[in-house]
Amino acid sequence: xxxxxxxxxxxxxxxxxxxxxxxxxxxxxxxxxxxxxxxxxxxxxxxxxxxxxxxxxxxxxxxxxxxxxxxxxxxxxxxxxxxxxxxxxxxxxxxxxxxxxxxxxxxxxxxxxxxxxxxxxxxxxxxxxxxxxxxxxxxxxxxxxxxxxxxxxxxxxxxxxxxxxxxxxxxxxxxxxxxxxxxxxxxxxxxxxxxxxxxxxxxxxxxxxxxxxxxxxxxxxxxxxxxxxxxxxxxxxxxxxxxxxxxxxxxxxxxxxxxxxxxxxxxxxxxxxxxxxxxxxxxxxxxxxxxxxxxxxxxxxx
Amino acid sequence: xxxxxxxxxxxxxxxxxxxxxxxxxxxxxxxxxxxxxxxxxxxxxxxxxxxxxxxxxxxxxxxxxxxxxxxxxxxxxxxxxxxxxxxxxxxxxxxxxxxxxxxxxxxxxxxxxxxxxxxxxxxxxxxxxxxxxxxxxxxxxxxxxxxxxxxxxxxxxxxxxxxxxxxxxxxxxxxxxxxxxxxxxxxxxxxxxxxxxxxxxxxxxxxxxxxxxxxxxxxxxxxxxxxxxxxxxxxxxxxxxxxxxxxxxxxxxxxxxxxxxxxxxxxxxxxxxxxx
Amino acid sequence: xxxxxxxxxxxxxxxxxxxxxxxxxxxxxxxxxxxxxxxxxxxxxxxxxxxxxxxxxxxxxxxxxxxxxxxxxxxxxxxxxxxxxxxxxxxxxxxxxxxxxxxxxxxxxxxxxxxxxxxxxxxxxxxxxxxxxxxxxxxxxxxxxxxxxxxxxxxxxxxxxxxxxxxxxxxxxxxxxxxxxxxxxxxxxxxxxxxxxxxxxxxxxxxxxxxxxxxxxxxxxxxxxxxxxxxxxxxxxxxxxxxxxxxxxxxxxxxxxxxxxxxxxxxxxxxxxxxxxxxxxxxxxxxxxxxxxxxxxxxxxxxxxxxxxxxxxxxxxxxxxxxxxxxxxxxxx
Numbered sequence: 001x002x003x004x005x006x007x008x009x010x011x012x013x014x015x016x017x018x019x020x021x022x023x024x025x026x027x028x029x030x031x032x033x034x035x036x037x038x039x040x041x042x043x044x045x046x047x048x049x050x051x052x053x054x055x056x057x058x059x060x061x062x063x064x065x066x067x068x069x070x071x072x073x074x075x076x077x078x079x080x081x082x083x084x085x086x087x088x089x090x091x092x093x094x095x096x097x098x099x100x101x102x103x104x105x106x107x108x109x110x111x112x113x114x115x116x117x118x119x120x121x122x123x124x125x126x127x128x129x130x131x132x133x134x135x136x137x138x139x140x141x142x143x144x145x146x147x148x149x150x151x152x153x154x155x156x157x158x159x160x161x162x163x164x165x166x167x168x169x170x171x172x173x174x175x176x177x178x179x180x181x182x183x184x185x186x187x188x189x190x191x192x193x194x195x196x197x198x199x200x201x202x203x204x205x206x207x208x209x210x211x212x213x214x215x216x217x218x219x220x221x222x223x224x225x226x227x228x229x230x231x232x233x234x235x236x237x238x239x240x241x242x243x244x245x246x247x248x249x250x251x252x253x254x255x256x257x258x259x260x261x262x263x264x265x266x267x268x269x270x271x272x273x274x275x276x277x278x279x280x281x282x283x284x285x286x287x288x289x290x291x292x293x294x295x296x297x298x299x300x301x302x
Numbered sequence: 303x304x305x306x307x308x309x310x311x312x313x314x315x316x317x318x319x320x321x322x323x324x325x326x327x328x329x330x331x332x333x334x335x336x337x338x339x340x341x342x343x344x345x346x347x348x349x350x351x352x353x354x355x356x357x358x359x360x361x362x363x364x365x366x367x368x369x370x371x372x373x374x375x376x377x378x379x380x381x382x383x384x385x386x387x388x389x390x391x392x393x394x395x396x397x398x399x400x401x402x403x404x405x406x407x408x409x410x411x412x413x414x415x416x417x418x419x420x421x422x423x424x425x426x427x428x429x430x431x432x433x434x435x436x437x438x439x440x441x442x443x444x445x446x447x448x449x450x451x452x453x454x455x456x457x458x459x460x461x462x463x464x465x466x467x468x469x470x471x472x473x474x475x476x477x478x479x480x481x482x483x484x485x486x487x488x489x490x491x492x493x494x495x496x497x498x499x500x501x502x503x504x505x506x507x508x509x510x511x512x513x514x515x516x517x518x519x520x521x522x523x524x525x526x527x528x529x530x531x532x533x534x535x536x537x538x539x540x541x542x543x544x545x546x547x548x549x550x551x552x553x554x555x556x557x558x559x560x561x562x563x564x565x566x567x568x569x570x571x572x573x574x575x576x577x578x
Numbered sequence: 579x580x581x582x583x584x585x586x587x588x589x590x591x592x593x594x595x596x597x598x599x600x601x602x603x604x605x606x607x608x609x610x611x612x613x614x615x616x617x618x619x620x621x622x623x624x625x626x627x628x629x630x631x632x633x634x635x636x637x638x639x640x641x642x643x644x645x646x647x648x649x650x651x652x653x654x655x656x657x658x659x660x661x662x663x664x665x666x667x668x669x670x671x672x673x674x675x676x677x678x679x680x681x682x683x684x685x686x687x688x689x690x691x692x693x694x695x696x697x698x699x700x701x702x703x704x705x706x707x708x709x710x711x712x713x714x715x716x717x718x719x720x721x722x723x724x725x726x727x728x729x730x731x732x733x734x735x736x737x738x739x740x741x742x743x744x745x746x747x748x749x750x751x752x753x754x755x756x757x758x759x760x761x762x763x764x765x766x767x768x769x770x771x772x773x774x775x776x777x778x779x780x781x782x783x784x785x786x787x788x789x790x791x792x793x794x795x796x797x798x799x800x801x802x803x804x805x806x807x808x809x810x811x812x813x814x815x816x817x818x819x820x821x822x823x824x825x826x827x828x829x830x831x832x833x834x835x836x837x838x839x840x841x842x843x844x845x846x847x848x849x850x851x852x853x854x855x856x857x858x859x860x861x862x863x864x865x866x867x868x869x870x871x872x873x874x875x876x877x878x879x880x881x882x883x884x885x886x887x888x889x890x891x892x893x894x895x896x897x898x899x900x901x902x903x904x905x906x907x908x909x910x911x
Binding site for chain 1: 307311312315316318319320322323324326327329330332333336344345348349391392394395397398399401402403404410414417418419420421422423424425426427428429430431432451454455458483508511512514515518519528529530532533535543546547550553554557558560561562565568569572573
Binding site: 469471472474475476477478479480481485489490493494 | 628630649650651652655656657659660661663664665666667676677680681724728
């Protein structure tokens with residue numbers, strides 16, 4: 001379909017986007033890598049380190065280059081292990097909740113029910129709430145130990161109130177983030193369910209397939225694809241949860257990796273350390289991206 | 303399913319679905335309701351659902367005291383600005399990849415999508431420093447560019463899928479009719495792709511409006527959108543729940559409405575085609 | 579005006595060679611049909627002439643000028659696509675006018691030409707409708723109108739009738755042929771339907787796997803096929819192609835004889851067999867006869883033929899009408 005002429009115009013047409021994305025990818029990343037090897041603190045009395053360029057004078061280099069000490073510092077910070085653990089726990093639990101919940105909810109919504117579209121809207125809504133609002137609403141209106149709604153419920157049942165953010169900050173964050181992503185999982189899985197070939201269902205009916213076998217041998221494999229997609233996409237976004245932790249002030253105790261990097265960089269002004277942390281986060285994400293690309297690649301046929 | 307479902311089953315499932323839907327939606331509902339209460343009412347127990355003195359005072363106070371409109375207009379500027387800017391370079395790129403593909407087009411598309419997977423923290427430090435030095439911190443221009451780059455892969459991807467749905471023969475016909483590439487884009491492609499372009503714009507306005515990393519780290523008050531505005535409510539200043547609810551409701555209402563229309567686009571845009 | 583020449587035209591997509599090398603001359607005003615099975619390269623050849631695909635090598639000349647590097651719009655051609663490719667967001671009027679608008683023609687001139695074309699094609703009442711409001715046949719005519727109005731040197735038609743139902747197809751066939759005479763323009767028509775080829779063409783170009791097998795008038799191709807492929811492709815029902823001892827008896831590797839040239843004899847023909855199936859079309863009957871070693875042969879009989887499956891028959895071949903082919907499938911003179 002394309003001729004030489006359209007192909008060369010095509011190359012020019014793609015160029016701006018390619019250049020923009022390339023710079024967006026490479027420049028900050030390269031700088032972060034560079035900074036991670038520098039002894040660079042914004043509050044440093046010796047600001048010359050910020051002007052370090054490759055090829056500067058050797059003695060300047062000796063003073064400013066930190067070698068791998070930033071990495072060691074970051075990785076041996078007890079806060080790092082906590083943050084790393086929190087990052088992974090957050091991802092894990094939100095995945096479990098949103099995927100199992102989402103699957104069950106999708107199966108329910110796929111049934112013949114009255115007002116399905118309306119219920120669908122109710123269920124989808126949380127995904128469109130901005131994370132900062134979601135965080136504050138949950139922290140204050142729902143989870144507040146004195147006036148929160150959940151407190152009222154538990155107290156009415158005689159169970160006393162839970163101070164979520166004081167005692168279980170991680171759990172609180174998990175609940176918040178799951179609430180936001182459950183709709184996403186539900187929507188994706190429901191879409192896949194509803195695209196399940198009607199004729200396959202009818203063929204199974206003709207064959208007299210009992211509902212449980214039908215579910216096990218036909219629906220579950222069909223769901224494997226959307227569930228995998230949900231898991232992979234969610235993981236990418238969940239690794240980078242930030243707003244909820246920032247806004248609820250649980251960074252100290254329930255902070256994850258991104259928050260720790262933010263803390264190092266913009267709060268403690270340790271550019272070197274923050275950059276090392278950033279690189280570690282990038283490495284972690286790349287491993288995930290590798291698997292995701294394999295999955296999606298199969299679908300980018302012409 | 304051609305056969306009728308037994309009524310009892312239908313009713314049970316309906317009740318179950320509505321129940322769960324209500325529970326999930328509850329926090330939002332509660333926020334909206336609270337926004338119409340007085341502060342005293344908002345914190346009183348047991349909480350009241352419908353029978354209280356409805357008041358609009360919170361909405362007024364929020365606007366007065368913290369200039370909600372400025373933040374809202376920032377949200378609009380940032381969301382629209384970044385989307386439109388992205389369209390300028392995304393439309394030609396998607397056109398090229400859909401209609402003049404080369405051997406590397408598929409790889410190029412995959413690479414573009416992969417840039418979306420880079421953790422923002424990896425770019426936070428340098429971007430912050432660059433913005434600081436170029437005086438782009440807390441500026442509309444700076445944030446628009448960041449949001450544009452953030453969402454560019456998704457925009458190109460979505461446009462690409464919509465363009466591919468246009469029969470290539472129609473564009474060939476326009477070429478036979480003597481249209482240059484530019485005229486082909488304007489007279490034939492754009493009108494046919496308009497629904498697709500609108501869908502892409504819709505999804506991206508939503509994503510940009512809700513973006514909560516760069517808007518929180520790179521703005522303070524000048525270019526701060528609603529995300530930052532709400533975040534500033536996080537340090538409690540005494541009784542403030544009703545006002546918080548009002549602010550929140552105003553912040554999320556537009557997107558809730560848009561989002562209800564954008565479900566299909568969401569699936570298409572965020573699963574990169576793996577789910578139809 | 580409207581002469582087209584192909585010299586050694588070759589087209590490959592990467593390693594896949596679609597057209598190894600084609601030579602062809604088309605005269606002004608001819609109605610030429612490219613025919614062949616799916617995947618034989620006929621559409622590709624058309625698109626190469628149109629300029630929608632690049633030549634890998636070779637030459638295409640229109641009116642003596644080398645147009646290999648000339649973009650489609652400037653070759654003076656117009657194309658009618660298989661799917662009509664109408665602009666869905668434009669009215670019929672604007673669809674037809676589009677090419678003229680792109681050429682920068684003044685509005686009054688455009689209006690005049692559009693009105694004239696619409697009248698020719700009976701589209702005047704539909705000028706302000708959108709394509710989705712039209713039937714298949716009407717859309718077809720709009721596609722043709724769009725082509726006519728540009729007064730091209732040559733029309734390229736890519737399987738224009740394949741999306742229409744049978745009855746409509748017959749009507750449109752006649753209309754296209756009338757149009758051809760009216761416009762006195764060259765037309766290159768691509769189809770896989772050999773009935774269309776036979777009825778419409780001045781000359782037929784038979785393609786097989788990218789190669790031009792034979793070029794000639796319909797009757798030439800029908801009566802003097804130069805290869806097994808052409809013999810089997812043109813003519814419905816298919817020519818009987820016999821291999822084995824019966825063919826050897828006639829000094830050929832493959833023996834061809836059309837169903838209408840096979841006679842039912844009372845006894846002692848060239849071969850004997852048993853009827854397996856009879857097809858009654860009313861005007862004719864076609865018998866499928868199992869002749870053992872010679873295979874299954876199709877024989878045309880009278881419309882009221884009364885033989886039944888299981889009956890034994892004797893078949894005789896009209897000596898003047900047999901076709902003999904060698905081991906390469908080429909005709910033996």
